Amino acid sequence: MDNSKGKKRQREIEIETEQGSDTAQPFSLEENLMFTDTLVALRIMRAQFPHMDKVSIQPFILQSQLYSSVKDRTQVDRELESLRRQKVLRIFKLNTGQDDHAIMFLDDYLNQIECVVKRMEEKEQGDLQVFEWFRTHVVYSKLEPSIEHQELCSLLSVGGEVKDRQISLLINAGLLTRQLIDSNMYWFAIPNIGSILKGISQGRKELLSLLNRRKYKEMMLALLEKKHLRLSLLDMRFHIRDLIGSGHLKTIQTPTGLVIQVSKD
Structure with a gap:
């Protein structure tokens, strides 16, 4: 088995582990931030979609989150189009006031x-x-x-x-x-998504505000993802991926781990 297939299989095992056990410990974002395959990224982000008691909605992934997790955006667009034509997933334009698209498995x-x-x-x-x-x-x-x-x-x-x-x-x-x-x-459209759309917009603002108040407008990823947002039902990991993919945040590798920093205008 070559190395790439081995890594892909390992990711699939991680997905099955997360989906198969409610008691499984979630993998840290730093351990699975980047992927080489769009479908693998989609499956893992689907498995990590936050559970929300107040809203009945199936998992979805923002296109910006894929851009944060697969380096080649052209590859993401090409593979998304292929998966859409194969009827594996559907892509929805979101009414958030921005050019946001959600991806949901069919x-x-x-x-x-x-x-x-x-x-x-x-x-x-x-x-x-x-x-x-x-x-x-x-x-x-x-x-x-x-x-x-x-x-x-x-x-x-x-x-x-x-x-x-x-x-x-x-x-x-x-x-x-x-x-x-x-x-x-x-x-x-995705039914029942209204309150979550509001949370996407408010969560973005809250996360950026949190980082902008810090001296260097940055924080260790391991610490940041443990924080809770007040204005969004979605978790910190969801918003971090979104804002990295949209270019509002960037990652910096340091000897002590990944740092998340507000991108310069």
Whole structure:
């Protein structure tokens, strides 16, 4: 077995260890900050997605987090496109006021849709067959982050006659959001993500503020990742990866370990 395959297998073992045991100690960020393979990085970050009691949402990864963990951004973009076409994952444009994209494994996304349908059933809302049409005829056919109204209706109509109220049901369920620039276009969306989007924005500001208050605007990674954010349900590791990938933070290797520093403007 060559060295690269050995390392990849070791990463897969780590993933299985983290996923398979609630009592397993999480690996430190410093030990698994960088990867050579986009899919391996995605799987590990999925396994490390923070558990949140208050929000029912499947794990997702920000594209910026991948940029922090795989050195070659062109490689990341190329491998993401390949995985999207293979229907391994979906990419979502986030409404955070920035050019943010979330990545969710397709199985997790389908589970998220299932949770929405169950909630709708409990409320005894009608026309629930539209969710099955959406899952069967839209999700597997339209792989891009957005879809035009006429194409959406055309794909849904494979399942049956489409009514305006059924489209509204998909929007109210959080599966679609109208684009502000063109009301005939929709973004595919992740249901229940609203409060987390707020946390992404606030957590970024809180972490940068924490570091900016320090003398050299830096902190040892091992110490930083143990701190807790007040304004975000997401953990420090999630935000550190995000801000490194977006260029707001950088890493410096020192004899005592990795240092996280605010990037100069």
